[in-house]
Amino acid sequence: MQEQTTKQSPTPDADHLQGSRRPRSMRSWLVYSGMLGVLFILFATLNVWLHIQYIQDGYRLAGLQSEHEQLLAVQRKLRLEWSQLSDPSYLEKLGREKFGLAAPRRDQKVLIR
């Protein structure tokens, strides 16, 4: 027992050295763990932010696509309106009522060859 005790009992200097190595390695682990934890939190935050951005971009894109479809529909309706304005009966009515125009009489026509 005494030999075991003797064998197993390190020198006071060795004991001191081992005691300071253990707290240092513990601190390193704590530091590394802390850094990992911070990194994890940062990445998690980034991930969430990206996800939110993606969703918001999706909304914006859907809104733009909807607006694009509406503008195409408006363009089509404007083309229809433009065609209606070239209706011969509408033009004649406009010329007659708004501008006081009338078909030329025979003696008002000049033939140019």
Add this chain to the structure above:
Amino acid sequence: MDKPNAGSFQNTRYWICCAFLRIVVVAAFILIIGKAFYLQVVEHPVWLERSRAQAEAKLNVPSYRGSIYDNRGRLMAFSVPQASLFADGKYVKDPKRAASRLAPIIGEPVDGLEERLASERRFIWIKRQLTDQQAMAVESLKESGLYTTNEYRRFYPFRQVAGQVLGFVGLDGKGLEGVEKAYDSLLAGKDIVKDCLRDGLRRGLWLRNSPPPEPGEDSGLRLTLDAYLQYVSETELEKGVTKYNAKAGEVVIVDPRTFEILAMANWPLFDPNHSGKKNAHLWRNRTITDSFEPGSTFKVFLVTAALEEGAIKTSERIFCENGKFRVASHTINDVHPYGWLTIPEVIKFSSNIAASKIALGLGSEKYANYIHSFGFGVATGISLPGEAKGLVRPWEKWRPMDLAATGFGQAIGVTALQLTMAVAAIANGGVYGQPLIAKQVVDSEGEPVRQFTGTATRRIIQKKTAEKIRDMMQSVTEEGGTGIQAAPPGYSAAGKTGTAQVLDPETGRYATNKFTSIFTGYIPASDPRLVMTVVIHEPHGAIYGGVVAGPIFRSIAAKALPYLGVFPSSEHPESSPGLRLVSRTNDGESGPSRIPHSVDRVDQSGVVPDVTGLSLKLALLKLAPFGVRTEFTGSGKVIMQQPSGGTPLRPDTVVELVLNENN
């Protein structure tokens, strides 16, 4: 205190526990890996299918119905998206309130709306194809259970122009009449089916390399119709029908060189934008659906057939029995009693008796063959629905009076289009062709993709026969002829008038007070650009074709020909005194695309300026450039002038002015 020996823990129990834990952990991982293998390899197709069903979708985007254009590319029929309102019965919380808010916007009764909204059905149409204002008003209500969806609505921007020819579509976009029906499969187009991804809210998700589909048009149609000629025809037809308080009228204009239909006018008019059932009597295109007895216009074909067969010569004369001729137990009358008429005079003065004799001389079989050759008794083959064949009884059943009557256009039924196509065959020198209404298939930009061509044409008479008939028809529109009102100034027209009695369906006899007034012909006579038939049904106040239909022919031709670049000759007697000659272009051609070198006044002709209201000094200054002699009485300002302003000037014109200080 002694520390326990670490080795004392590594006893059997310890190792058993470790072994147990190892086995458990390994087994657990094997289970996990095995399950993963099972899911990802063995059941791979199943889960792939499920993920695709969740994330992928097929989007159906309907195409717009193809547009319809006239021959110059003007838009005549067009589809636009229009919101339609529907309800989901499950989500309508208060049907009564919703109905009372909705009714004034869409113009429907509250009770009916409430009943529909109270239904538990998941899809209830409320109103289809709302106006833009109605759609905005409905969406601003923010009523639960009410939704809008886009459907396509057909519009006809030129309103009633060519209404019966274009036809219309139903609520579901299917063609129901006219061109819309005849070319429904071409215009309907195919839906766009595209694969897309869906996000968590099941909305379509479009990636950069897979953009969202835009609804477009598949194929459109360009017609042979000219919208301006159509409009002019309808306007002049309406004036004529209104003037004579007629029941109905038709005008058909065809290009005899290409057999393209340039106009098909009907009166009453029809606006396909308002195609409700209450307007059903206006839908049909009478130019092809309604047949009538052509009257004296048919003499043209009789004489053509007789000349072609050599049964008559143009130099022959026929005795017209002084106005009364008996065939079997019937008496044939002429409007005016004639003695001897030459063949051209038979056409010019339109003698029924002479026509009967020619028909009887030609014979039923030969005459019937020519009638069929000219396209009567069979459909023309125009690609429009509802075409009638007309009425031509088999020649074997003709009695002598039927043969005689057919000679002057009774006892036979024709459509306006048939009559026009037959005259077109004479106008182009003897070739009969199928009428064309559709010119080209076009793409969504209006560019031609495919051309329509008619069936093979056939020669039915020789060119020289056609020329002889042309001369005869031209005399109809000249002095002494029955159609003198048909030729516009400056142009030579060839045509034939017709005034046919109308059969009364109740009595089975010809009515004494109902007539069909017809004028058919082509213009200019020497180089025909238009063949036109005008038909007026049951006019009042006047009945003769030359009086009722002839002026309509003239009015339309006077506007149509300059539009087509065919100008009147300068030698015609009704030229404006202000007619000015310009220097010719290098190649001597004229027309809308030619720019003259210069404009010179040939003479000093002009018009007298209006100087009333001016002082003497100003009036003299204004008259000075015209070099006219001026005489005046009184003082002050001009209160009267002779000749008045606008009167054509002559070299010896003297302008007399009366002045008064009190003016």
